[in-house]
Amino acid sequence: MSSSGSAALRAVVLAAATVLAVAGTAGAQEKTLPHQPGITLAPQPFGIGRPVTADELKGWDIAVRPDGHGLPPGKGSVKEGEALYQERCAACHGEFGEGKDRWPALIGGSGKLTDDDPKKGVGNYWPFATTLFDYIRRAMPFGNAQSLTDAEVYAITAYVLHLNDVLKEDAVLDRETLVKIKLPNADNFVPDPRPDIHATLCMKDCKEKVEIQSEAKKIDVTPEDERGRKKPGME
Amino acid sequence: MMSAEDRARHDDGDNRTRRFDRRRFLTAGAGAAGAAAVALSGRAARAEKAGPPEVPDWTKQLGPGVGDRPYGTPSPFEKNTVRRTVDWLTASKESSVSFTPIAEQLGIITPSGLHFERHHAGRAEIDPKQHRLVMHGLVEREMIFTVEDIRRFPAVSVVRFIECPANGGMEWRGAQLERCQYVRGMISCSEWTGVPLRTLLRETGLKSTATWMLAEGADAAAMTRSIPIQKVLDDAMVCYGQNGEAIRPEQGYPLRLLLPGWEGNVSVKWLRRLEFGDQPWHTREETSKYTDLMPDGKAREFTWFMEANSVVTFPSPERPFEGKGFYEMTGFAWSGMGKIKRVDVTIDGGRNWTTARLHEPVFTKALTRWSIPFRWNGEPLLVMSRAQDETDYVQPSIAELRKVRGVNSIYHNNSMLTWHVKASGEVENVQLR
Numbered sequence: 001m002s003s004s005g006s007a008a009l010r011a012v013v014l015a016a017a018t019v020l021a022v023a024g025t026a027g028a029q030e031k032t033l034p035h036q037p038g039i040t041l042a043p044q045p046f047g048i049g050r051p052v053t054a055d056e057l058k059g060w061d062i063a064v065r066p067d068g069h070g071l072p073p074g075k076g077s078v079k080e081g082e083a084l085y086q087e088r089c090a091a092c093h094g095e096f097g098e099g100k101d102r103w104p105a106l107i108g109g110s111g112k113l114t115d116d117d118p119k120k121g122v123g124n125y126w127p128f129a130t131t132l133f134d135y136i137r138r139a140m141p142f143g144n145a146q147s148l149t150d151a152e153v154y155a156i157t158a159y160v161l162h163l164n165d166v167l168k169e170d171a172v173l174d175r176e177t178l179v180k181i182k183l184p185n186a187d188n189f190v191p192d193p194r195p196d197i198h199a200t201l202c203m204k205d206c207k208e209k210v211e212i213q214s215e216a217k218k219i220d221v222t223p224e225d226e227r228g229r230k231k232p233g234m235e
Numbered sequence: 236m237m238s239a240e241d242r243a244r245h246d247d248g249d250n251r252t253r254r255f256d257r258r259r260f261l262t263a264g265a266g267a268a269g270a271a272a273v274a275l276s277g278r279a280a281r282a283e284k285a286g287p288p289e290v291p292d293w294t295k296q297l298g299p300g301v302g303d304r305p306y307g308t309p310s311p312f313e314k315n316t317v318r319r320t321v322d323w324l325t326a327s328k329e330s331s332v333s334f335t336p337i338a339e340q341l342g343i344i345t346p347s348g349l350h351f352e353r354h355h356a357g358r359a360e361i362d363p364k365q366h367r368l369v370m371h372g373l374v375e376r377e378m379i380f381t382v383e384d385i386r387r388f389p390a391v392s393v394v395r396f397i398e399c400p401a402n403g404g405m406e407w408r409g410a411q412l413e414r415c416q417y418v419r420g421m422i423s424c425s426e427w428t429g430v431p432l433r434t435l436l437r438e439t440g441l442k443s444t445a446t447w448m449l450a451e452g453a454d455a456a457a458m459t460r461s462i463p464i465q466k467v468l469d470d471a472m473v474c475y476g477q478n479g480e481a482i483r484p485e486q487g488y489p490l491r492l493l494l495p496g497w498e499g500n501v502s503v504k505w506l507r508r509l510e511f512g513d514q515p516w517h518t519r520e521e522t523s524k525y526t527d528l529m530p531d532g533k534a535r536e537f538t539w540f541m542e543a544n545s546v547v548t549f550p551s552p553e554r555p556f557e558g559k560g561f562y563e564m565t566g567f568a569w570s571g572m573g574k575i576k577r578v579d580v581t582i583d584g585g586r587n588w589t590t591a592r593l594h595e596p597v598f599t600k601a602l603t604r605w606s607i608p609f610r611w612n613g614e615p616l617l618v619m620s621r622a623q624d625e626t627d628y629v630q631p632s633i634a635e636l637r638k639v640r641g642v643n644s645i646y647h648n649n650s651m652l653t654w655h656v657k658a659s660g661e662v663e664n665v666q667l668r
Binding site: 045046048049050051052056057060061062063064065066067069092101102103104112113114116117118120122125126127128130131132134135138139142143145146188189190191192193194195196197198199200201202203204205206207210211212213214215216217219221222223 | 319320321322323325326327329330355356369370371376377378379380381384387388408409410411412413414417437438449451455456457459507508510512514515516517518519522523526528530531532533534535536537538539540542579583584585586587588589617621623628629630631632635636639640642643647655663664665666667668
């Protein structure tokens with residue numbers, strides 16, 4: 001989607017959204033489809049479902065945005081976070097956030113994002129600190145999700161930011177201080193410019209020479225398959 | 236058997252191409268004769284005990300009666316057509332991927348039990364009676380629906396692919412895995428049944444300030460992605476049906492989001508919540524993952540749509556040639572931007588190309604089957620397929636992709652694969668310079 005096309009589409013859709021909003025209000029007129037007499041598009045609701053209560057929403061409405069929308073009250077310090085981190089997180093992410101085995105590293109290390117196969121940590125890659133809070137609260141610890149209190153999530157968030165040299169060791173995080181954090185790589189995210197490759201439909205004599213550059217067989221990392229690799233179809 | 240007209244239907248009309256076509260690929264009559272010859276020689280060589288004049292057991296004895304298998308299963312002789320994993324790819328099976336055996340897929344619909352899996356915290360096992368979908372935020376009426384409620388709305392069914400944007404992601408630096416399944420198997424195509432989000436929004440209304448929607452799963456990853464409202468109102472669906480039955484647990488039972496043509500991760504499974512807002516949430520999946528790092532250190536974000544792609548499923552590493560003679564080369568093509576318009580095939584590493592026949596039906600944003608008749612004389616080949624979609628976008632080579640995007644971007648590698656057919660008929664995954 002080109003950016004100009006996207007802008008045009010957006011204008012159309014915003015108009016559509018307005019229509020929907022209007023159509024959703026009570027007392028709007030019913031409309032008959034032009035070529036299907038008798039079938040009406042009811043502009044009012046079907047009357048399916050029911051209003052959700054504030055209490056129901058409270059348990060599920062856990063998403064946090066970079067502007068702070070959704071951040072709960074409470075606070076936690078780097079110090080509190082260190083103890084929690086070592087107990088609940090370090091087994092997979094490593095004592096210093098370096099990542100164990102194939103579990104995700106949380107720190108990017110000293111390398112650059114322009115290196116070959118760079119490490120993408122919170123401090124050197126992630127654009128927003130609020131994402132860290134949101135993700136820990138919804139999905140961590142892995143296998144025991146949504147078991148931490150909001151204060152514990154603030155504390156672990158603070159400690160992981162400390163491991164990434166974003167927060168000092170005496171820092172305390174709450175919703176005011178978390179929103180103000182600007183991560184170093186925030187400005188390095190760009191919109192999708194695709195289609196960015198413009199291949200042609202050449203049909204004849206398209207190349208002077210054809211040369212094999214790499215062969216999967218030489219890498220030899222394909223899983224051995226006891227079910228027989230040659231003929232996975234019929235026996 | 237296809238006619239010359241069929242074959243030429245998607246041809247660009249270049250006479251030199253037609254000459255090439257006649258020389259290397261087959262006309263209809265020769266193809267039929269060749270196929271018969273291969274069938275006869277194959278049968279004679281194997282001398283099966285149950286073949287004529289013997290009368291096999293299954294002709295003499297009663298088989299199991301109806302209801303023997305209340306839910307049917309494939310023939311035991313097809314036991315190798317299964318999803319497979321690459322264990323070294325990920326730290327755990329719960330946050331990992333299994334691949335569709337795409338080389339064995341015979342039509343455009345992927346059997347539900349073979350649909351690739353990508354879980355971030357394992358397969359959620361959900362009681363549909365207790366499952367709920369909540370819609371709230373910038374809507375006129377914040378509402379909650381049961382699964383039964385969702386099934387009461389006017390429904391639609393569409394055939395659409397779902398593809399992980401990491402499909403082919405292990406092959407940025409070079410050919411690495413020796414199986415079609417592993418290098419293109421993070422794609423599947425199903426008939427999806429459900430309710431357009433437009434219809435659900437009639438129930439809740441939508442405030443004019445709403446420009447984004449957050450979709451959230453009920454799994455232990457509570458998967459979240461931000462979706463622009465344009466897509467929501469265009470063709471987004473909340474689905475409960477897959478290939479005529481309830482969505483499989485691996486694909487999000489009892490409810491999943493479907494965003495046709497977009498990277499699979501946004502079609503959130505086990506859907507429990509839709510929140511409407513005026514800006515994206517920048518969730519973990521759309522920032523630290525599913526962003527495409529470029530050689531200059533910048534990262535592309537919100538790279539949603541899947542560009543045109545294709546695969547040769549026969550011949551392929553798991554389906555080699557077994558002797559000289561007639562074969563129909565075949566495969567799939569697809570595009571997240573619309574319908575497939577054309578597929579070209581080369582046997583000489585991209586020097587010369589011939590247009591394949593597209594099989595009906597050709598749906599938008601769906602797997603499209605193609606084939607081309609071929610007689611193999613035992614010579615080594617470098618086989619590739621090249622898709623073009625209705626926007627005229629042409630599938631690139633890996634060299635063309637690397638030139639612009641480097642090798643660190645992980646996602647959206649839609650480059651042509653190259654199969655090296657050896658004189659033995661075996662097929663290897665290679666990349667060309």
